[in-house]
Amino acid sequence: MSLPKVTVVGAGQVGASTALLVALKGLADVVLVDVAEGIPQGKALDMMHARSVEHFASTVTGTNEYGSTAGSDVVVVTAGLPRKPGMTREDLLAANGAIVRSVIAEVRETSPETIVILVTNPLDVMAHLAWRVSGFPASRVLGMGGVLDSARFAYFIADATGAAISDIDAVVIGAHGDTMVPLPRFSTVRGTPLSELLSAEEVAEIVRRTVFGGAEVVALLKSGSAFYAPAASVTAMVAAVLGDTGAVLPSCVLLDGEYGLSGLHLNVPASLGRAGVLSIPEWDLDAAERAALHASAAGVAETLASIDLGA
Numbered sequence: 001m002s003l004p005k006v007t008v009v010g011a012g013q014v015g016a017s018t019a020l021l022v023a024l025k026g027l028a029d030v031v032l033v034d035v036a037e038g039i040p041q042g043k044a045l046d047m048m049h050a051r052s053v054e055h056f057a058s059t060v061t062g063t064n065e066y067g068s069t070a071g072s073d074v075v076v077v078t079a080g081l082p083r084k085p086g087m088t089r090e091d092l093l094a095a096n097g098a099i100v101r102s103v104i105a106e107v108r109e110t111s112p113e114t115i116v117i118l119v120t121n122p123l124d125v126m127a128h129l130a131w132r133v134s135g136f137p138a139s140r141v142l143g144m145g146g147v148l149d150s151a152r153f154a155y156f157i158a159d160a161t162g163a164a165i166s167d168i169d170a171v172v173i174g175a176h177g178d179t180m181v182p183l184p185r186f187s188t189v190r191g192t193p194l195s196e197l198l199s200a201e202e203v204a205e206i207v208r209r210t211v212f213g214g215a216e217v218v219a220l221l222k223s224g225s226a227f228y229a230p231a232a233s234v235t236a237m238v239a240a241v242l243g244d245t246g247a248v249l250p251s252c253v254l255l256d257g258e259y260g261l262s263g264l265h266l267n268v269p270a271s272l273g274r275a276g277v278l279s280i281p282e283w284d285l286d287a288a289e290r291a292a293l294h295a296s297a298a299g300v301a302e303t304l305a306s307i308d309l310g311a
């Protein structure tokens, strides 16, 4: 039985980890692309050596050009610079914008029907830029931010409550940055909302650690940003798309009036399947949650207004 094809652009920390997870789970054959000569080929070969140990059916190939990526079902874009200590995701704007432009120009030609999932930061702006440059319908260009932020939120909730991680449903929406909006009212431990389990101070501390979860990793690593949880998060999105599951995952999608916002990509719960974004079910946010989402959107809109979005 032939597997779907997933291209991962960028064979660095996030890209290689994603390729390995997709392969280990047998979700698809993987093509790993990078501008660095030998890196995608070497990492792909190394992963293929693991096949007889892990018994996965997927193949992984590495390349510096897009010919063998043709007809990909999903393209995950991780190409770009990661943060260094003290940098915000916005500091990456110019360099990563140019990289995303060049990657999308290739993808548009070689895989015109694909679903594109951006991971490159600053995520919300890169997802919107990729959509504009691609000319694809908005349902086929999305970004990974909300799944990761929600996973971090869940980790800190587990840490504070002692609950099993599998008993926790946590949700973060908004920009994948300092203005992200964790939603304690919609985040539950065995079905009970966090806001009913912990004091307002305890919740505030968990929210703070969630917002700075990525920066905490950057500060420790000193030479790059997080990659295991980002790779796991984008792999979950790939699985939902390829499996056509309709799973509702916080995803960076184009808003067109939902939550009173439009003309930008932002993380909100979205149902994902074979066609990409299947629907954006609008959650019933209260006034404070909605105001926080709008404030987060305003920051993204400001950055978008400062860059050239032309194709």
Ligand code: APR
Binding pocket: 009, 010, 011, 012, 013, 014, 015, 033, 034, 035, 036, 039, 078, 079, 080, 081, 082, 083, 092, 096, 099, 102, 103, 119, 120, 121, 122, 224, 225, 226, 227, 230
């Ligand atoms: N095409 C393909 N690959 C590219 C290109 C390009 N035009 N430009 C750079 N790359 C590659 C680099 O050669 C490198 O191998 O992207 C890879 C990035 O890998 P890392 O430096 O290890 O960065 P990583 O930690 O994987 O983060 C990548 O994801 O989470 C975000 O903020 C993070 O924007 C960053 C991206």
